[in-house]
Amino acid sequence: MSKLRLVLLTAALLGANLATARADIATTPADDTAAGPAIDGFRGAKFGMTESQVRAAIESESKKPASAITTSENQLQHTAVLSVEVPDLVPDGGTAAVSYVFGYQSHKLMEVNILWSPELDPKTTPTMLYQDGETLQQYFAGEGFPADRSTGNIATPNGVLLFRATDSTGNAVLLILSGTISKDTKDNKSILAPTNLTLAYAADPQHPDVYQLAKGSF
Numbered sequence: 001m002s003k004l005r006l007v008l009l010t011a012a013l014l015g016a017n018l019a020t021a022r023a024d025i026a027t028t029p030a031d032d033t034a035a036g037p038a039i040d041g042f043r044g045a046k047f048g049m050t051e052s053q054v055r056a057a058i059e060s061e062s063k064k065p066a067s068a069i070t071t072s073e074n075q076l077q078h079t080a081v082l083s084v085e086v087p088d089l090v091p092d093g094g095t096a097a098v099s100y101v102f103g104y105q106s107h108k109l110m111e112v113n114i115l116w117s118p119e120l121d122p123k124t125t126p127t128m129l130y131q132d133g134e135t136l137q138q139y140f141a142g143e144g145f146p147a148d149r150s151t152g153n154i155a156t157p158n159g160v161l162l163f164r165a166t167d168s169t170g171n172a173v174l175l176i177l178s179g180t181i182s183k184d185t186k187d188n189k190s191i192l193a194p195t196n197l198t199l200a201y202a203a204d205p206q207h208p209d210v211y212q213l214a215k216g217s218f
Contacts, residue, residue: 069083
């Protein structure tokens with residue numbers, strides 16, 4: 001599987017998770033002091049930016065030339081995607097693919113997906129994925145998201161939802177460690193052999209700006 005296809009496939013799979021990221025988390029804080037941090041994008045790339053603005057942010061932060069940024073389209077969602085590979089985004093954590101997704105109608109940044117995988121970087125080991133996941137989980141747990149709008153350590157069909165939270169406007173952050181799950185017949189425990197770690201930021205994931213058939217079309 002090519003690196004680009006892997007990134008787009010991961011983004012597509014995340015769409016389903018992000019669409020329900022707020023399903024069991026209250027969205028209205030008790031008061032302003034409990035609002036918690038804002039989820040407004042990734043580093044210098046903020047939700048609502050144009051493609052040219054995001055390109056400038058990528059080039060400034062990654063110190064990479066414009067030629068290192070690839071352009072593609074999610075043909076299912078009809079959204080444009082900018083992608084760049086960044087080494088040691090988590091210190092000593094391997095190379096990550098960072099994908100910036102722009103809305104179908106707005107053409108503005110609405111989602112950022114970050115993927116660590118040995119298919120992207122053969123030097124990435126399962127231990128590194130575990131360590132990166134734990135490092136990021138601890139980071140987000142310390143950010144001060146209210147308990148009624150954050151959760152974590154939840155088993156999924158192919159891994160673990162390490163962390164999930166929404167801010168007071170409904171934007172979401174999601175951290176998933178996924179891979180192959182097997183059963184230890186001796187202890188009757190599930191064992192995860194991780195193959196991917198994904199961190200996603202999304203603006204209002206319950207109302208994504210993606211192509212959809214009009215109601216009544218069929």
